[in-house]
Amino acid sequence: MHEILYGLIIAVGGSLINFISTKIYGYFTGKSKNFVWQNKYPNIKSYKTPNSFEELKRRARIVVIDDEDSFPIALFRAEGYSIDKWDKVLDYGKLESGYYDIIVLDIKGVALHISSDDGLGVLESIKKNNPSQIIIAYSQHSFDLSKANFWELADEKIAKPSDFLKMKNIIDNLINTQFKPERYINSLHLLLKRNNFSELEIKRLDNELSKIIKRKESPNWQKILSFIEDKTELVKQIIAIGNTILKFF
Amino acid sequence: MDVELFKTLSKYPFIINEQFYDSLELKQNKTCIDKCDTKDCKTLSLSNLNQQEYICSKGYNNVLLIIGKLKFILNGLIYTDNSTVPEGRKQVRLNWIVKQSDVVIFTKKLLEIEAYLNERILETTEKNFSMFHDFKTSMSIFFNCTQDIINKLPGVSFEEKLKNSDASYKDLYNSLELITSQLGMIDVIINPKSIEFGNKRAINLYRLFEKVKILFGHIATKKRDITINLVSEAWIKDCYCHESIEFIPLILLDNALKYSVPDSEIEIKLEQSYNTVKVIVKNIGPFVSEENKDKIFDKFFRDDSGKKFSKEGIGMGLWIAQQILEAHQSKLNYYRDLNKTGPIGLNIFSFDLRTV
Numbered sequence: 001m002h003e004i005l006y007g008l009i010i011a012v013g014g015s016l017i018n019f020i021s022t023k024i025y026g027y028f029t030g031k032s033k034n035f036v037w038q039n040k041y042p043n044i045k046s047y048k049t050p051n052s053f054e055e056l057k058r059r060a061r062i063v064v065i066d067d068e069d070s071f072p073i074a075l076f077r078a079e080g081y082s083i084d085k086w087d088k089v090l091d092y093g094k095l096e097s098g099y100y101d102i103i104v105l106d107i108k109g110v111a112l113h114i115s116s117d118d119g120l121g122v123l124e125s126i127k128k129n130n131p132s133q134i135i136i137a138y139s140q141h142s143f144d145l146s147k148a149n150f151w152e153l154a155d156e157k158i159a160k161p162s163d164f165l166k167m168k169n170i171i172d173n174l175i176n177t178q179f180k181p182e183r184y185i186n187s188l189h190l191l192l193k194r195n196n197f198s199e200l201e202i203k204r205l206d207n208e209l210s211k212i213i214k215r216k217e218s219p220n221w222q223k224i225l226s227f228i229e230d231k232t233e234l235v236k237q238i239i240a241i242g243n244t245i246l247k248f249f
Numbered sequence: 250m251d252v253e254l255f256k257t258l259s260k261y262p263f264i265i266n267e268q269f270y271d272s273l274e275l276k277q278n279k280t281c282i283d284k285c286d287t288k289d290c291k292t293l294s295l296s297n298l299n300q301q302e303y304i305c306s307k308g309y310n311n312v313l314l315i316i317g318k319l320k321f322i323l324n325g326l327i328y329t330d331n332s333t334v335p336e337g338r339k340q341v342r343l344n345w346i347v348k349q350s351d352v353v354i355f356t357k358k359l360l361e362i363e364a365y366l367n368e369r370i371l372e373t374t375e376k377n378f379s380m381f382h383d384f385k386t387s388m389s390i391f392f393n394c395t396q397d398i399i400n401k402l403p404g405v406s407f408e409e410k411l412k413n414s415d416a417s418y419k420d421l422y423n424s425l426e427l428i429t430s431q432l433g434m435i436d437v438i439i440n441p442k443s444i445e446f447g448n449k450r451a452i453n454l455y456r457l458f459e460k461v462k463i464l465f466g467h468i469a470t471k472k473r474d475i476t477i478n479l480v481s482e483a484w485i486k487d488c489y490c491h492e493s494i495e496f497i498p499l500i501l502l503d504n505a506l507k508y509s510v511p512d513s514e515i516e517i518k519l520e521q522s523y524n525t526v527k528v529i530v531k532n533i534g535p536f537v538s539e540e541n542k543d544k545i546f547d548k549f550f551r552d553d554s555g556k557k558f559s560k561e562g563i564g565m566g567l568w569i570a571q572q573i574l575e576a577h578q579s580k581l582n583y584y585r586d587l588n589k590t591g592p593i594g595l596n597i598f599s600f601d602l603r604t605v
Binding site for chain 2: 068137140156161162165173
């Protein structure tokens with residue numbers, strides 16, 4: 001009887017020590033280990049994501065913000081792009097939060113109700129809050145010397161007017177080269193490093209994201225980012241990039 | 250601001266590009282011109298600090314003034330508190346004795362004038378070119394209508410529909426592309442920075458020239474019975490370029506067409522060596538005079554031989570092409586057949602671009 005009891009105590013004690021060890025290891029390395037010391041959640045970059053262009057094209061949410069009807073929305077939709085059209089900035093929150101993967105933005109007549117600098121003000125603000133947001137400058141004002149910032153800040157430009165095939169080529173190129181989870185993950189890491197977060201904290205955040213992907217849960221950002229104090233701007237930026245990353249899985 | 254305007258405005262003598270200039274009100278200090286061998290005041294131009302002061306080896310006050318891209322040095326002055334110029338010299342250089350505060354006010358005024366001029370230039374440019382806004386809007390409508398027509402043709406994708414369409418549809422679509430490209434060139438004239446707008450991407454020069462060759466095919470045959478021959482001995486690799494590179498074939502072919510004699514051939518040759526593509530455009534037409542062969546790449550410059558041969562053109566194409574190639578670390582070169590003595594002969598434009 002005593003042997004069984006000792007055996008149980010040793011087993012429970014060993015398990016407890018093992019459990020505490022995995023927690024301590026996790027605390028110092030940012031990695032989650034299971035009972036047999038295997039990684040609980042894979043590295044965020046090791047998850048399989050859609051690779052085919054057609055799949056990425058279907059997933060990429062595009063919004064065109066233009067006060068004119070020059071952008072061939074119907075042609076894009078007919079070719080399987082997920083594309084919305086706004087005559088002016090209708091929901092700035094959606095733009096800032098990373099809801100749209102590609103924003104095609106005109107410079108004039110689209111945002112005077114929210115910024116005196118119109119499209120330029122919107123572009124500057126989005127890029128400040130979410131530097132990894134893909135924005136295409138779409139305007140017929142590329143001769144405008146006073147608007148140089150608009151063109152320089154944007155990731156790509158489409159001159160107005162342009163033909164459908166040229167526009168498609170530019171957007172396809174962005175989807176192929178920029179609309180990749182690795183780019184957003186790297187961008188998130190860079191943002192954290194710039195704000196003096198340690199490698200350990202970055203790994204912990206990766207681990208949290210990995211956990212959400214594996215469990216297919218909605219992120220509780222308040223809990224995940226509880227290690228960041230008094231940095232509202234930064235939290236907003238991380239949430240925007242984080243949401244974009246999670247969209248791929 | 251240029252030298253002439255500065256000369257008119259300046260109260261003080263000055264140096265620009267190592268040349269000494271009198272102002273309308275005050276000539277150069279004789280010591281600076283005749284008695285100073287070192288002319289160390291010129292070293293001030295090495296500085297990038299606007300309004301930097303310097304007392305030269307002869308004891309005179311000099312001040313650097315940076316206006317736009319130009320560096321002016323107000324030289325040979327004697328500030329009222331200057332103690333380095335001997336009293337005897339001061340007596341014979343009374344005109345050059347000035348208050349430092351006056352010089353400071355003068356430089357401030359000039360900087361304000363420059364800022365005002367820049368503002369007005371921006372304003373005028375915008376006003377002059379705002380008319381293109383309406384034109385571009387009309388072009389957008391034109392594009393949409395054309396695309397709608399093509400979209401109704403049989404085929405799965407737009408590209409397929411266009412590919413399978415009648416030649417007239419293709420010509421219509423291509424012509425619209427040509428007009429929009431030409432509109433894009435206007436943007437470059439006004440704002441050369443627009444050359445580098447957008448990301449660089451892999452672009453195939455052979456395909457670009459092929460496309461433009463088709464666009465110009467009609468004009469070439471109809472106008473002067475000119476044939477365009479595009480050749481490449483090997484597969485041409487892609488170049489990593491800004492979208493503006495698309496203007497290069499347009500400009501070179503337009504230029505060659507404009508200055509080709511009737512019933513002649515324009516040859517476009519692309520050569521691929523290890524990691525470079527060389528583009529050579531040859532045509533038979535009027536020679537550019539020897540003294541102007543570099544000037545043809547200047548803004549608004551046209552050689553007399555060109556003006557006599559063709560009334561078309563304002564002398565902007567080659568300047569745009571050169572700006573675009575410079576932005577891609579390349580250069581457009583012009584050669585002529587040196588064995589020919591007459592006014593007409595073989596003209597060659599060439600450039601190299603690194604391939605991916």
